[in-house]
Ligand SMILES: *[C@@H]1O[C@H](CO)[C@@H](O)[C@H](O)[C@H]1NC(C)=O
C-alpha cells in the first residue's frame with residue numbers, strides 16, 4: 001500500500017489534538033504550507049498571495065494555547081491555529097491582502113468591513129493563510145472561457161495531468177486543498193462553483209444550505225443565490241468546518257448540530273432509514289462514460305448493503321420546462337442580480353485606486369488593461385449584466401418562476417414526491433446545480449474514481465485537457481433545505497467505503513516535497529526527497 005504524505009492524511013481532529021498537546025505548533029504548520037506553496041505555485045497558479053501576517057498570527061495562537069490552563073485549552077475551537085485559504089471574493093482587511101474577485105480593477109480597493117465569514121474564522125482562532133486564484137468575477141465575465149483563469153492570477157491548472165482544466169470558480173481553493181497548500185479552504189458557489197472544482201481536484205466540496213454560513217460582505221455575483229461553502233480533504237472535516245462557521249445558533253440552530261454526532265461515530269455503518277433517489281431519465285440523456293457509470297453502480301450497491309433504500313427512477317418535474325427556456329430566459333435573473341450585487345459592493349468601497357464605481361467602469365477597465373487579455377477573453381457576460389434593469393418584465397416573470405424551479409418543480413418537490421432524503425448523480429449536472437442554487441439547498445461532491453488508462457483525451461474550447469487518464473471524477477449528493485446532516489451522513493458512508501481506493505489511484509504530476517516529520521515527538525517541517533517519501537510518517541486514519 002502506498003504511503004501518503006502526512007499533511008495529506010492529517011484530519012482536523014488529529015491536527016487540533018496535536019496542537020492542543022503541543023506536539024505541533026501553528027507556526028510550523030503555517031511555515032510548512034508556505035514552503036509548499038513556494039515549491040509548486042509557479043506550476044499550478046493556485047495561490048494569488050499569502051498573508052504576510054500568517055506566521056505572526058500562528059505564533060500568537062501558539063502562545064495563547066501555551067498560556068491557557070489545560071481545561072481552557074480543551075475548550076478552544078477545533079479550528080484554533082488551523083491555516084485556512086480564502087477565495088479571492090472574500091474580503092479581509094489584513095495589510096496588503098487584496099480582495100479582487102480575480103480582477104485587476106479591484107487591486108487596492110477595500111470596503112470598511114471584512115466578510116462575515118472572516119470574523120467567524122478569526123473568532124474560532126483560525127489563521128488566514130492567503131487568497132486563492134479563481135475564475136474572474138466568479139465566472140460571470142466572459143463567454144470565451146475564463147475557467148480557472150483570472151486577470152490577477154492567470155490560468156490555474158489541475159494537478160493530475162499537465163495542462164488539465166481545473167474548473168471553477170473556486171479553482172485555486174480546490175487545488176490548494178488537494179496539494180496540501182493549506183488545511184482547508186472557504187469558497188463560494190452560485191451554481192457548481194465549489195462542487196465542480198472540488199471534483200477536478202479530488203477533494204470534498206460542500207455547499208451547505210444557503211446562509212448557514214453568512215455570506216455578508218463577500219463580493220457577490222448574486223445576492224439571492226450565492227452560498228459560502230468549504231473545500232476539505234474529508235467529509236468529516238467539511239462538516240466540522242461548516243458547523244463552526246454556521247450562524248451562531250440564531251438562524252439555523254439545528255442544521256448542523258446533528259451531523260457532528262452522526263458522522264463522528266465511525267462505527268455506526270448502517271444507513272438505516274436513509275432513502276436515496278436517482279433521476280433515471282437525467283442519467284439516460286447525459287452521456288456518461290462507462291468507468292464513471294460503473295463506479296456509480298458500485299456506490300449504489302454499497303449503499304443498499306448498508307441499508308439505504310434506493311429509488312432509481314425519480315424525476316425532477318421542472319427539467320423539461322427549464323430545458324425549453326431561451327438563453328435570455330435562463331440568464332436574466334443572474335445577469336440582473338450581478339449588476340445589483342456588484343454595484344452595491346462598489347458603493348461600499350473606502351479605498352478605490354482605479355475609481356471603479358459601476359459595472360460600466362469594470363468593463364472599460366477590463367478592455368483597457370492588457371493583463372485582462374481582452375478581446376481574446378471577452379466581457380460578454382459583464383455587458384449582458386450591464387444592460388439589465390430590475391424593472392424588466394421578463395426579469396420579474398423569471399424571478400417568479402424560480403420559485404417553481406427551486407420548489408415543486410425542482411429538488412424540494414422531487415424529495416417530497418418520492419419520499420427520498422437525498423438525490424445522487426454520477427456527474428456534474430448543470431441543471432441540478434442551478435435548481436439547487438434556486439432552492440438554496442445543499443450539495444456535496446465526493447471523489448468517486450479516476451479515469452482509466454485507456455480513456456480518450458478530450459480538450460475544452462480553449463485547448464485545456466478536460467478528460468484524460470488519471471483525471472478524477474466525483475459523486476454528487478443533493479439534499480433538502482436544512483437537511484445538510486443527511487447529505488453528510490450519506491457522503492461519509494460512501495467515503496469510508498471508497499476513499500482509500502480513490503486516493504491510491506491519484507497521482508499528481510508535481511507534488512510539494514516539504515512535509516511535517518516527527519523529531520523528539522514534535523512535528524516539524526522537513527523536505528523529503530521523493531525517493532524516500534515512504535519514510536514520511538503516515539497517520540492512521542481509517
Ligand atoms: C503564485 O504564482 C503566481 C504566478 O507565477 C504569482 O503571480 C503569485 O505571486 C504566486 N503566489 C505566491 C503566493 O507565491
Ligand SMILES: *[C@@H]1O[C@H](CO)[C@@H](O)[C@H](O)[C@H]1NC(C)=O
Nearest residue numbers: 069070071072073074075076
Ligand atoms: C469549558 O466548557 C464547559 C462547557 O461549556 C464549561 O462548563 C467550562 O466552564 C469551560 N471551561 C473553561 C475553563 O472555560
Ligand SMILES: *[C@@H]1O[C@H](CO)[C@@H](O)[C@H](O)[C@H]1NC(C)=O
Nearest residue numbers: 359360363364383384386387
Ligand atoms: C452600461 O450601461 C450604461 C447605463 O445603462 C450605459 O450607459 C453604458 O453604455 C453601458 N456600458 C456598456 C459597456 O455596455
